[in-house]
Amino acid sequence: MAQRASTAPASTLFVPPMPASIKDTGLGLGLLTDLALKIMYLEGNISGHELAERMKLPYPGVVDQVLEFLKREKLCEVIGATGFAEAAYEYAIAERGRAMAREALERSQYAGPAPVTLAAYTEAIRRQPLGSIVANQRTMRQALSHLVINEDTFAQLGPAVNSGRSVFLFGNPGNGKTAIAESIGRMLLGNAMYVPYAMEIGGQVIRIFDSTNHVPLEDSPSTHRTRDSRWLRVRRPVVAAGGELTLETLDLVYDETNKYYEAPFQVKANGGMLLIDDFGRQQARPRDLLNRWIVPLEKRLDYLTLHTGRKIEIPFDVLIFFSTNMAPRDLVDEAFLRRIRHKIEIKDPTWDEYREIFRRICEHKGVPYDERGLAYLIQEHYLKLNRPRRCCHPRDLVDQLIDIAGYLNVPPVLSKDLIDRACEAYFIEI
Numbered sequence: 063m064a065q066r067a068s069t070a071p072a073s074t075l076f077v078p079p080m081p082a083s084i085k086d087t088g089l090g091l092g093l094l095t096d097l098a099l100k101i102m103y104l105e106g107n108i109s110g111h112e113l114a115e116r117m118k119l120p121y122p123g124v125v126d127q128v129l130e131f132l133k134r135e136k137l138c139e140v141i142g143a144t145g146f147a148e149a150a151y152e153y154a155i156a157e158r159g160r161a162m163a164r165e166a167l168e169r170s171q172y173a174g175p176a177p178v179t180l181a182a183y184t185e186a187i188r189r190q191p192l193g194s195i196v197a198n199q200r201t202m203r204q205a206l207s208h209l210v211i212n213e214d215t216f217a218q219l220g221p222a223v224n225s226g227r228s229v230f231l232f233g234n235p236g237n238g239k240t241a242i243a244e245s246i247g248r249m250l251l252g253n254a255m256y257v258p259y260a261m262e263i264g265g266q267v268i269r270i271f272d273s274t275n276h277v278p279l280e281d282s283p284s285t286h287r288t289r290d291s292r293w294l295r296v297r298r299p300v301v302a303a304g305g306e307l308t309l310e311t312l313d314l315v316y317d318e319t320n321k322y323y324e325a326p327f328q329v330k331a332n333g334g335m336l337l338i339d340d341f342g343r344q345q346a347r348p349r350d351l352l353n354r355w356i357v358p359l360e361k362r363l364d365y366l367t368l369h370t371g372r373k374i375e376i377p378f379d380v381l382i383f384f385s386t387n388m389a390p391r392d393l394v395d396e397a398f399l400r401r402i403r404h405k406i407e408i409k410d411p412t413w414d415e416y417r418e419i420f421r422r423i424c425e426h427k428g429v430p431y432d433e434r435g436l437a438y439l440i441q442e443h444y445l446k447l448n449r450p451r452r453c454c455h456p457r458d459l460v461d462q463l464i465d466i467a468g469y470l471n472v473p474p475v476l477s478k479d480l481i482d483r484a485c486e487a488y489f490i491e492i
Contacts (some may be wrong), residue, residue, distance in 0.1 A: 078186065080120055098113060100172075102155040107154050119176050120291075137159035171321055175291070177258065178292050192226045199220065202219060212411075234450070236452035236455070256296070259271045263374055300337065301327055304340050309350060316369045328358070335381045352398045358378040358380075359401055363375055411453050413451075
């Protein structure tokens with residue numbers, strides 16, 4: 063089991079300090095002036111305070127020094143003020159500054175918050191370890207309370223989450239593999255961490271924050287005033303990738319138009335969970351995908367490649383869930399499966415579990431639960447036909463029944479007629 067640094071909430075372990083000078087940002091003056099010029103060129107006249115807000119850097123100590131340099135080099139000029147403080151001075155980009163801004167935009171269209179360095183990012187991930195989150199039976203039951211899971215499976219899931227490594231969920235389709243992984247991600251990884259908007263390596267910008275996968279959280283007022291605004295406090299991410307996953311999307315994705323990089327799935331998932339759904343149905347072969355994961359899973363480090371050919375080493379602190387409907391032996395050999403820490407089969411529900419799922423679905427959908435109606439369904443549409451049961455069937459059948467009842471303008475109840483019609487519309491013999 064991975065060693066635990068602490069069980070305290072991650073947000074208390076690391077808060078990025080506000081830089082007091084250009085040196086503290088870790089960035090060169092050239093990169094900061096290029097970024098400021100691009101923002102001024104694209105947005106027009108702007109105050110010192112507004113520029114600081116766009117760059118996510120403090121005005122005194124950093125942005126004021128950048129503006130002093132731009133004024134000294136006659137790249138911008140003061141054209142007025144919206145208040146008495148120096149940060150309220152309004153600036154306009156000069157013609158020479160426009161030319162330099164256009165050159166900078168040709169090199170990179172990135173004009174957002176100032177990036178952080180790779181060293182700062184690495185330190186942040188190290189100090190916000192996924193291993194600081196420990197699951198116990200109470201938290202696991204809370205996370206999965208809305209699902210019906212047998213005790214054997216439940217007993218395997220907790221240690222798998224605590225490992226902070228890799229989990230292989232397999233079994234027949236429709237039994238809740240994805241729902242289990244997503245529920246664990248939402249509940250157990252729901253505490254906070256800090257991620258940067260972007261990262262800079264050798265003058266290249268990699269965008270990390272993604273509003274799809276990173277949910278911002280509020281800082282306390284005191285923390286907000288003292289932390290580095292280039293970082294956002296977010297929920298630990300749960301990133302899902304399915305059939306669109308390719309070997310190329312696991313490396314840095316260079317935008318030829320905008321000339322900066324988008325971080326790959328596993329970087330956006332750092333400190334959280336990466337769910338690889340429908341594993342085995344991606345365009346890349348399962349063996350090739352697992353080969354790609356061997357070093358990160360064992361070394362907790364990943365290696366990415368810039369379009370210049372330069373390799374960079376980046377932390378890999380991700381709980382990976384592989385979810386598949388295919389038999390493991392059809393995907394990979396024993397040597398590959400050995401590298402995946404936990405293998406858990408999500409089995410078909412027992413009849414008691416099926417009954418409990420059906421009861422919960424009826425209650426949720428407002429359909430009167432009837433044991434006799436369920437007994438009829440099981441006898442006529444499962445036992446007589448030797449049909450396998452799946453956890454998704456109750457939800458889907460009740461939805462079908464509600465749709466049919468609405469069309470017939472009758473109450474949605476577990477009558478024989480509505481059950482027969484729902485099953486006829488839902489089940490297809492293959």
